[in-house]
Amino acid sequence: MEKQDFDQYDDLDITPTYEASIFYLETPENVINAFNGANFYSQNFNFDAFAEDIFSERVLDGVITYEVENTTSKRLDVVFEFLDEAGNVLDTESFSIDPAPTAVLRREIAYGNAGRSIDIIRNTSGIRLSGTNQGDSTSTSTLPDPMVTLKSSGKFRVRIK
Amino acid sequence: MKIQNLFFTTIFWVCCYAHAQNKQLLYDFSDIPQSLMVNPGVKTDFQWFAGIPALSGISLHGGSSGITVNDIFADDGLDINDKVRDRAINGMNIRDELSGTFQLELLSGGFRGRNPNYFYSFGIYNEADGIGYWFKDYAILAYEGNADRLNQEFDLSHLKTRGEMVNVFHFGINKRMNNQLIVGARGKIYSSIFDFNSTRNKGFFVTREGQNNLLASTLDADMKLRTSGIAELEDAEDNGNLASTIMKRGFFGGNLGLGLDLGFTYNLNEQTVITGSLLDLGFIYHTNDVQTYTLNGAATVEGVEVILPDALVDPTADFWQDLVDEVEALVPFEDDTKGYITFRPTKLYASIRRDFGEQLESREDCDCNYTVSGGSRARSRYTNSFGGQLYMINRPRGPQTALTAFYLRRFGNTLTAKTTYTVDKFSYSNIGLGVSIQAGPVNLYLMADNLLAYRNVADTHYASFQLGLNIISWGKN
Numbered sequence: 001m002e003k004q005d006f007d008q009y010d011d012l013d014i015t016p017t018y019e020a021s022i023f024y025l026e027t028p029e030n031v032i033n034a035f036n037g038a039n040f041y042s043q044n045f046n047f048d049a050f051a052e053d054i055f056s057e058r059v060l061d062g063v064i065t066y067e068v069e070n071t072t073s074k075r076l077d078v079v080f081e082f083l084d085e086a087g088n089v090l091d092t093e094s095f096s097i098d099p100a101p102t103a104v105l106r107r108e109i110a111y112g113n114a115g116r117s118i119d120i121i122r123n124t125s126g127i128r129l130s131g132t133n134q135g136d137s138t139s140t141s142t143l144p145d146p147m148v149t150l151k152s153s154g155k156f157r158v159r160i161k
Numbered sequence: 162m163k164i165q166n167l168f169f170t171t172i173f174w175v176c177c178y179a180h181a182q183n184k185q186l187l188y189d190f191s192d193i194p195q196s197l198m199v200n201p202g203v204k205t206d207f208q209w210f211a212g213i214p215a216l217s218g219i220s221l222h223g224g225s226s227g228i229t230v231n232d233i234f235a236d237d238g239l240d241i242n243d244k245v246r247d248r249a250i251n252g253m254n255i256r257d258e259l260s261g262t263f264q265l266e267l268l269s270g271g272f273r274g275r276n277p278n279y280f281y282s283f284g285i286y287n288e289a290d291g292i293g294y295w296f297k298d299y300a301i302l303a304y305e306g307n308a309d310r311l312n313q314e315f316d317l318s319h320l321k322t323r324g325e326m327v328n329v330f331h332f333g334i335n336k337r338m339n340n341q342l343i344v345g346a347r348g349k350i351y352s353s354i355f356d357f358n359s360t361r362n363k364g365f366f367v368t369r370e371g372q373n374n375l376l377a378s379t380l381d382a383d384m385k386l387r388t389s390g391i392a393e394l395e396d397a398e399d400n401g402n403l404a405s406t407i408m409k410r411g412f413f414g415g416n417l418g419l420g421l422d423l424g425f426t427y428n429l430n431e432q433t434v435i436t437g438s439l440l441d442l443g444f445i446y447h448t449n450d451v452q453t454y455t456l457n458g459a460a461t462v463e464g465v466e467v468i469l470p471d472a473l474v475d476p477t478a479d480f481w482q483d484l485v486d487e488v489e490a491l492v493p494f495e496d497d498t499k500g501y502i503t504f505r506p507t508k509l510y511a512s513i514r515r516d517f518g519e520q521l522e523s524r525e526d527c528d529c530n531y532t533v534s535g536g537s538r539a540r541s542r543y544t545n546s547f548g549g550q551l552y553m554i555n556r557p558r559g560p561q562t563a564l565t566a567f568y569l570r571r572f573g574n575t576l577t578a579k580t581t582y583t584v585d586k587f588s589y590s591n592i593g594l595g596v597s598i599q600a601g602p603v604n605l606y607l608m609a610d611n612l613l614a615y616r617n618v619a620d621t622h623y624a625s626f627q628l629g630l631n632i633i634s635w636g637k638n
Binding site for chain 2: 002003004005006008009011012013014016017018019020021022023024025026027028031034041043045046047048049065067127129149151152153155157158160
C-alpha cells in the first residue's frame, strides 16, 4: 500500500495572476488649447480597487503597464500619482511626450520583489492625474482627431492559499 | 460546524465516502428484505420482517471519476503544486465528478397480507445525495488567473452541482400476479431537510484587447443557485437547536414531495428471470425557506475611463463608484424567495438471471417447494445464479450507466453470497461482495464494493458499503 502524506497540503501554493485595465485618460487637442495655460488637467480620483481587503491583503507582486500616445502638435507632460486614503502621494509616474509624429511610449513598472514596494499598491485608494502643456495653445495637429491618451493596466499575483 | 460548511460537508460526505447510488449487490438479492427498496417487484418469501431501527439499512457510496486522494497526497516525493496542476487542474475534464449518497433506514418493516400473493412493506429512511462536476474553468481562474490568457473564455457553465437531504416515508405493495410475474409499486412522501442546486449556468468571462484601454474584461453571466432549508438550519445552528430543526424539517416541517417506485420480476422459464425497476420517479416542491440567487447580465469594463471634455462636467464625480454601480446594474446579483421544483435523481435497474444447481426447499409457509413448483405461489430457489444487470441514473450532465455481471451462491438457507463485477465511469475493476447470513430469525447482511481498491483506499475512485440487521419470519415453525 502506498503511503500518503497529508502534510503536503501545507506546501500547496495557490497564487494566481490576474490582469485588467486600470485607468484610461483621453484629452483632445482642442480641450488642451481651450485651457489656454500650462496645466490643462488635474484631478483626484477615488480608486478603491487596490484597497479592497480581498486584494490588498493578498497581493504579492505585479506590474503596471502604461501606454501614452500623443498625436497633438505640442509636447505634453502627464503625471500619474498614487494616493493613500489621506491624499498623500505614495508613488509618481511621469511621462513627457513629444509632439506628433511620435512613437507610443510604453512603460512597465514592477511592484514587489525587486521592484518598488508592493505597499504602494496595498495602500492606494486614489489616483491623481495631471496634464501639462509644454507647447502653445493655438496650434493643432494635422492628424485626424489629435489627442493625448494614457492607457494603463495591472497584472498582479495574489495569494489565495 | 458552520452551516455554510453544510454544502461542503454534504459534498464531502457524499463525495469522498459516499457515488452514484448503484446498489448492484443488493439488487435482486431476494434473501434480504431491503432488496424491495431497489425493486418493489422483487420475489419475496417472507411472512413478515422487521428492520432493527437505524440498523436495518445503512449504505454509503462515494465516487470520484477524476483523481483520487492518492493522486494528490501520495508520499512520492513530487511537488504537490505540480500534482495539483497536472492531475487536477489540467488533468480532469468537466465530465469528471465527485458524487455520492448515504442512506440510513430509520424504520423498516413488511408483512404478507391475508391474500398471500400480496406483501406490504413500509418504512422511513434518511438520504443525502450530492454531485459536483469538475468546475474546470473556475479552477483555472482560481489557480492560475486570467493573465496572459487573452481571448480565452472561461466557461461559467462549468459550475454544475446539486445536493440535498431528505427523509422518505414509503409504503409498498408487492403482488404475485401469477407463477411468472411479480409486480410492485412503492409510494413515497419526501420531506426535504435542505436542498441546493446550481445546474443551468451559462456565460463566460474573458479578457480581450480593449477598444480604448489596453484590456477589456467581459462578464456575460446567466447563473442561478437555488436553496431551501439552508437559512433555517443556519439560524438553528446559531440558536443551538440544529438537531431539533433537522428533525422538524425531516418530519414534514420542511418541503414536501411525492414519488413512486415501480418494479417487476418475470420468469421467462423455470430458471431464467428478468427484472426491472424504476426508482424515485418524483419531485419535491420547495416553498419553505427558499433562497434563490441569480447573476444575470453582461458587462465589459476597461477600467476607469476619463474622457475630456465630458469628464469636466461634474468635477466631483466618483468615476470608480460610477464604474462599480454601472457593472452592478448591468450584471445584477439578486435574490428572491420564489418556490421551485426539483426532480429526484431517477434510477433504472434491469437484470437477467439464470438459476442453476440444486433446488432448495422453500422457506415459505405454503405448499410451494420444488416438488410443486408449478403451483400458484412460489418458484423454486436454486443454489446458484448468474446474470447481468444494468443501472442508470439521471444526472445533471445526462444519464450515467453501469453494467454488472454477478454470481450468487446459496449455502442452504443460512448463508448467501453474491459477487459482482461492475463497469462504470468510475472504475473498470470494481469487484464487489455481499453476504447475507440468516441465524434463526436474525438476518445480517454486509456488502462492499470495489474490493481491489482496499489495497489502497486512498487510490480508489469509488467505494461503497452497506450493512443491515433484520428480523425475518417465514411463518413456519
